[in-house]
Amino acid sequence: MIKEKNNLNPTENQTPAEIVKRAKKSSDFKEIQKNVSGVQIFILYFTSLIDHKTMEHVFLPYINECEKKTGQAFDINQFKNSLPLEDIIRTKEATEIEEKIHQGYVLIQFENNLDDFLLVNVNNLSKGIRESNETENEFNVIGPKLGFVESLDTNILLLRTKVKSPLLTTEEIVMGTLSKTRVMIVYLDGITNEQHIENVKKRLSEIDFDIIFDTSALVQLIKGNSYTPFPLYFSSERLDRISYSLTSGQVVIFSDGSPYAVSGPTTIFDFFLSSEDYYYNWIIGSFFRFTRILAIIFSIFSSAIYVAVMTFHYEVVPADLLGPLIESRANVPFPPLLEVLFLEMTIELLREAGARLPTKVGQTLGIVGGIVIGQAAVMAALTSNILLIIVALAALASFTTPAIVMSNTIRILRFPFIIMSSFLGGLGIMIGFAVLLCHLFKLKSFDTPYMVPLHPFRSNSLADSIIRSPYDKLNKRPDFLRPKDKIKYSPKESNKKKEDINDE
Amino acid sequence: MNVKVEKQFQVSAFFTFFLIHSSQTGVGILNFQSQVIKHAEQDAWISLIITWAATHIILYIIFKLLGGGTNDLVAVHQYCFGKAIGSIMSVMALVYFWLASLTVLRAYIEVIQIWVYPSIKTWQLCIVFLLTFYYIISSGFRSLTGFSFWGVILPAFLFFLIYFPLMHANYIYLLPAFSHSLSELFFSSKGYALLFLGFEWILMYYPFLKSSNNRDISKWAYLGNIYTLIVYLIITLISFLYFNQEVLQHLPWPTLMMVKIVKFSFLERFEYVFIFIWLLVIISPICISLWACTRIVKRTFSIPPKATLLFLLIAEMIVSVYLQEFKSVDYLVNFTSNVGIGFVYVYLPLLLIIKWIKNHFMKNRLNKI
Structure with a gap:
């Protein structure tokens, strides 16, 4: 209507x-x-x-x-x-x-x-805008700490100082019937595929909204498919991360008053890359990235597997391991499903309370929540020790995702799996997995498949997905973005032959 | 007569490999041994190669059928038999495709009931599966391709499990080799035929394969068939080496029995994990065949595919619930296998001959005019 x-x-x-x-x-x-x-x-x-x-x-x-x-x-x-x-x-x-x-x-x-x-x-638009532009939410140990601020002009200035290319093009549109917010589409002219640029412009111009509070709100309005918990566009406050997606051929959207820039079309892997991966040696970077992906798999499935094993398949646990499991659960009066849901909700509460509280109080809360409540719950025989370990590890694992939007998605995904596993055990988990896969296969971000390079499978784009290859292998822009210039830079072939023993 | 499919729905020719292979592997792989060992005994692996060769020829015939202006089964039927009879033939093909899907589903439900959840009712499992399959099939052929790809790649790690039965392998069991007559070998190859069925659905999804030429697709299809051969050869040889013939003739699920011995320090009864992961493998044969059914209906009667899909799924559910006993499921498998052998190895070559005759007449008629 x-x-x-x-x-x-x-x-x-x-x-x-x-x-x-x-x-x-x-x-x-x-x-x-x-x-x-x-x-x-x-x-x-x-x-x-x-x-x-x-x-x-x-x-x-x-x-x-x-x-x-x-x-x-x-x-x-x-x-x-x-x-x-x-x-x-x-x-x-x-x-x-x-x-x-x-x-x-x-x-x-x-x-x-x-x-x-x-x-x-004679305006003074920087009035009342914070000065500090250190990244606060997406933290890196090494690498630049520069992030975006609430002023659009400052953000573009930051971007232009990073990418001093004449190809960097900005297009401004004013959106929001009440807020009249300036929204900027940024791309590399002659590299980014025009189809994406046109697509972004078309979708932005179709939006009718009153106040653009943040780019992340804007993104929900341009989403093609709103029935998904997955973020279809990558948003980041990090200058280096956004410059990286810009140079690989994505379109970036800024909006005035928001320290977050949004880039698209994205794939699911974009959410698991941290800019830090590129600052470490490729072996270490790949290891970290691999750990992160394992952590996500663990985080989604661990509690569901616990429920499945405890409810249906205790036979799969070897006898030596079954002893401690039974012992820890001996006094727990609830079925595994309730036990898991109780602990998962506790962790969700802690997280939500921690996010709302000021930083310093938040730390105290972590200690109170994590140690006191956890220990007391076990002592009161509300949950088993082993489950406490599993749930806490899963929560920890879900925070390894560099993009906070994705980590929220992963936390939500656990609940359907837990419920499915309580109904059908391992089969329920697999059915959930099949449905999840199908859902992911269907998703599209700006008409580009979301699961690329896994589906449709592109072996040449795998270089920067599960592993982070060395820089001389990363010189090509990803194929699925259909960039007009495929080569980022051309590394020189090293003339040095492979050394034999004591080769002079 | 060629069907044109929009480029956004097509998949690249490379996926033919996975589509062919994944639609061939179903539940049959879990219990084929007792069927094939009856006649050729320890030489059954030769029968496997015979079946593979026959399948290869049929694939060649299929690509001949799909060339020259008719690029799916409905078009071939309409070309050969005219509109009315062609439609009837297409509906017959639909019934077979539906039967194939039903067989895999019912056999998998049986495996679950016997191995994992003895007390679960058939209708409960049916409802869960059918909702899942409805969601998967209604998301289109591209998603199905994704499943056929990941349904091959993800369970591939199960291959490492052959280490466990190999530890107990007895190489004497394969001897004496080449000691059976041709007729015995052929009887065993008939037992293998069920394992290879499924590749014929390419008759319906062929227009969805993106390719510059026919050659590219057929090359991947043949490779997919060879990969299937390799997989079956490994499993056949392992089970022959692990069990002795007497046992193998009476064992209902030898493959699962072999998985049963897998043991890790943190995991026992690996067959549970195996059966659950097997869900990813059976999604392809069930869903691709049902998808092909909806495609046939859409092409012949222009009924919306979602309505057909719902109808076919509910029909599958009713029949699955009706087939309660172990024997009736066995009967269903045998029946489907016979129908499939008839359709693939007899009807398709005949169809090609009819097409050639028709081509001949058309040419003559054109010459007269």
Whole structure:
């Protein structure tokens, strides 16, 4: 059902005079009247949006000077050209006027020519925006700590200092009926496939929304398939990570007021790569990445396997191991499903409470929650020791994912598996796995399959997925992004032959 | 008459390998030994090679059928028999495809009931499976290809398990070699035929394979068939080396029996894990055949595939619940195997001959005009 657009929208088809009239209702809208060369001019602006320094030291003194000169006849063009400020627009458009005065432009109206307006940029948009741009949520041990901030211009500046290529192209669109947020599409012209760029632009232009709070909210609006717990677009606050996806041929979306940039089309593997993998030697990097993927598999399946084994298949546990398992569960009065759900929910509570609390209190909470509650639950025979180990390890494992959006998905995925395993045991887990695989096969991010290079299988794109190959093997852009220039850089073939023993 | 499929639904020719191989491997691999050892005894591996060669020829025939303007079974039927009779023939093929899917499903349910959950009811398992399969099949051929690929790659690690029975292998059991007559060998190859059935579904999904030429697809298809041969050869030889013939003739599930001895310090009764992982293997034969059924219906009567799929799945469920006894499941397997052998090894060559005759007449008629 498509709702009819409200025809009585007050901001449509209005004259500049009406705009000024409406703006005057706000208490922070000011009007100054001056007389320049015998012409009365009105200086109108939102005092909360402008830079008072520029206003007081440059703009007003200049106007005062003009007031003193009474000899010449007034001419708008000359007035415009001689203003000592860089961004001056002469316009008759009502919509442009309305847009600009809300961005901190000063509107100048002339008594002798009521249709013509000058807009002078004296805004100060960095006002009230945090200075520090250290990454806080996606932490790395080594590597740059630079992250994005809430100001769009700062973010683009950061990106341009990292990628000083003439190919870096930005396109701006304004979105949000109330917020009028500037959204920027960034790509490498001549490398990124145009289909992706067109796709992003098309999907963004289709959005009708009131306030764009964050890029991650924007992403949910452009999602093709909203019935999935998986994030279909990669969002990061790290400058190096976003520059990397940009250079591999993805499109990046920034929006004003959000420290997160979103890149797409993404594949599921993008969420498991940390920029740190590239700062270590490739052997160590690959090992870490492999550990991470194992951790995710463990995190999804461990509690479900516990439930399955405890409920149906205790035969698969060897006798020596079964002893301790039975002993730890001997006093627990619940079926395994309830026991697991109870502990999983406890961990979820801890995590949620930890995320809401200030950092310093959060640490205390971790100790109280983790040690005290866990120990007490075992002592009270509500859960078994072994389950406590499994659930805590699984929770730990789920935090190894570098992208927080993916780690949330993994935590949620465990519950269907636990429930399936309590119904059908191991078969339930496999059925859940088959359905999950099918779901993943169906997903698409900007019309690119989500599971690539695993499905459709691309052996040449595996170099940077489960393992992180050495840099001289990573010189190609991934095929599934269909970049127009496939080669990133060409490593020189080393002339050195393989050394034999004591080869001189 | 060629069917055109949009490029976004197609998969590359390379996947033919996995599609062919995965639709051949089903539940048969768990219990084929008692069937094949009856006649050729320790020489049954020769029969396996005979069956493989026959399958290879049939694949060649299939590619001949699919060439020259008719690129799926429905088109071939309509070309050879005209609209009305062609449709009837296509429906017959549909019944066989549906039977094949039903057989794999019912046999797997039986394995689960006997090996893992003795008390579970058939209808309960049916409901769970059918919901799963409905979801998988309705997500389209590309997803099915994904399953056929990962249904081969992921369970591949199970091959390492042959280490355990090999430790107890007795090489004398394979001797004396080449001591059976041709007729005995052929009787055993008939037992193997069920294991190779499934590749004929390429008659329906052929238009979904992306390729510049026919050669590319057929090359991968032949390779897939060879891989199937290798897998079966390994399992046949291992089970012949591990069990003696007397036991093998009466053992219901020799492959699972071999898995039973696998033991790790943290895991026993490995056959549970094996049976569960086997779900990934049987998804392909069940789903691809049902998908082919919906495709036949769509091509001949233009009924929406989802409605057909629902109907076919419910029919499978009713029949599965109806077949309660061990014997009736056995009967179903034998029946399907006979129908399949008839369809693949008899009907398809005949169809090619009919196509040739028709081609001949068409040419003559064109010449007269």
